[in-house]
Amino acid sequence: MDLVFADMFPPSRIQYPVIFARLIGAIILGGIIGFEREARDHPAGLRTHILVSLAAALFGIIAIESVNIPGFANDQQVRIDPLRVIEAVTAGVAFLAAGMIVFSRGRVKGLTTGAGMWLAGAIGLAMGFGYWPIAFFATAAAVSVLFALGVIERRLEHGKQEQLPPKEDT
Structure with missing residues (x-):
């Protein structure tokens, strides 16, 4: 039974409380962006x-x-390329984000939501690698952009609608 427990909790380079804190941080920061999308009733919330x-x-x-996996110790040399991990996450999230983009009635919809998902992936990577300040700043910047520019866009669209002449009934 000791072997099973040892396998369940292998030695870790990053201490387990730090790993769990990073994962919780990713949940919270991804949730902040998702909350904004959810509040605006977008499909990916x-x-x-x-x-x-x-x-x-x-x-x-x-x-x-x-x-640090024990099977790779001793004679074998393991090289990790962090760019490969970043590329894999980027490609995977880009695939999901592309599914959010729809062309309907001559308009593109879901582009901002897709970009938000892509950014959530980048924020998650920042948390996973332990770059808390970068993840927090990116989240704050994203919410600022989504909220502030969303308000400006709605005002501009509202102004355009007021300037259009009324449609004639035929």
Whole structure:
């Protein structure tokens, strides 16, 4: 039974409380962006952004930890390229984000939500690699952009609608 417990909790380069804190941070920061999307009734909202951010953080942590797997010790030399992890997460999230983009009635919809998912992945990677300040700043910047520029866009669209002449009934 000791072997099973030892396998369940292998030695870790990053202490487990730090790993869990990073994962919780990814959940919270992804959730902040997702909440804004959810509040505006967009298809990819709170849960989607949390899961994207959490998955990216987990990939980052696994990348760091994989160097220290006991089976790779001794004679074998393991080289990790963090760019490969970043590229893999970027490609995976981009695939999901592309699914959010729809062309309907001559208009593109879902582009901002897709970009938000992509950013949630990047924030998750920042958390996974332990770059808390970068993750917090990116989240604050994202919410600022989504909220402030969203208000400006709505005002501009409202102004355009007031300037259009009324349609004639035919």
